[in-house]
Amino acid sequence: MSHFLYDVTGSTVDEPDADTMRRVLDGLADADDEHPDVSLSHESGWCLSAFAGGLLVWENTEDSAAEPGELREVSRDEVLRLFGLLAAGDIAAVDALPWRR
Incomplete structure (x- = not known):
């Protein structure tokens, strides 16, 4: 599964490992x-964006529609x-959290 990470400057890191994510x-x-x-995007289109x-x-x-x-x-x-879950393609586990929509 393909995934990539945007850092705070907007630069892209393809297939980051856990140390790079840290x-x-x-x-x-x-x-x-x-x-x-910063954000991690999965090839499925799902993305997690984290703020300070x-x-x-x-x-x-x-x-x-999502x-x-x-x-x-x-x-x-x-x-x-x-x-890590999103990078592994475990969309269901991330989506199961109590997101405020």
């Missing part, structure tokens, strides 16, 4: 108004866990 999440310390998040304040957004960028959701106060460790 480094990219650490980059949220440098987030600004122009680049407020603990906001996590779940959306399908290729399906406008309603986006958000979680607040998500820990860095939980974001890493969810990034």
Whole structure:
């Protein structure tokens, strides 16, 4: 399964491993108004966007009928866990969370 990560500068990392995901999440310390998040996208169109304040957004960028959701106060460790699930293609496990839609 193909996946890629956008860092806080907008640069893309193809098929990131867990260490790369950690480094990219650490980059949220440098987030600004122009680049407020980092995101992991899966080839299915599903994407997780993480913001410095603990906001996590779940959306399908290729399906406008799929309603986006958000979680607040998500820990860095939980974001890493969810990034790992999405990278592995486990869409159902991520989607099963109590997303506010």
